[in-house]
Amino acid sequence: MTPIESIRLSEKAKLQLITMKRRTGIANWNVICRWAFCLSMQEKSIPPDEVIPADSSIEMSWRTFAGQTDQVYLGMLLVRADRDGIPMEKQALAHYFRLHLHRGISYLTGVHGAEDLTGLLGLASASDGVGM
Template structure:
């Protein structure tokens, strides 16, 4: 995973799920919820399923905001899991992150809602 991730853009569905999570948890920052969602997805035994996820909401954050002080750790985790996933879709780092966020936000939403 040598390409860099500049900006993370969420889908409208993810935005709506995160709004509900913000209300349930009291956590106000998208980046914190998204970091937790990423970790939930990475903890799964299988790679996230491939799907075309639109970036159709107004929620976006830079990698620096998303990862914060954990930038190097999160990038290393993504690189490790990416190399273990036997990717057959030629995904870039940002695509792989998007799939993990999608699955993680769904897991997080189902566990609290």
């Protein structure tokens, strides 16, 4: 059982995802969210702790987010949370996941973000993160 059952994004993240859908041609929110999560996870720093509103209409289950590789994404989250000293409690892990997801979504559309699908692939191959 995963500590994250449902993921509701902020309105800001929704608008950023709309931008990424337009730029890349990727049709599904969950696919872009996977890219975003991985992008944030490759950053060495811990995402800043903040309250992220769940005020958009975008909501997906963990299974929709992670797909058939849900154990891989969960493993990534648990290993990173342990390394960063995050308590292995459901609420703490869910919050930590949301911090990574929203940071990654911001990275995708930020100054060093992707302007198209080729740019998105370039972010994935960057060895040092997003120019951070």
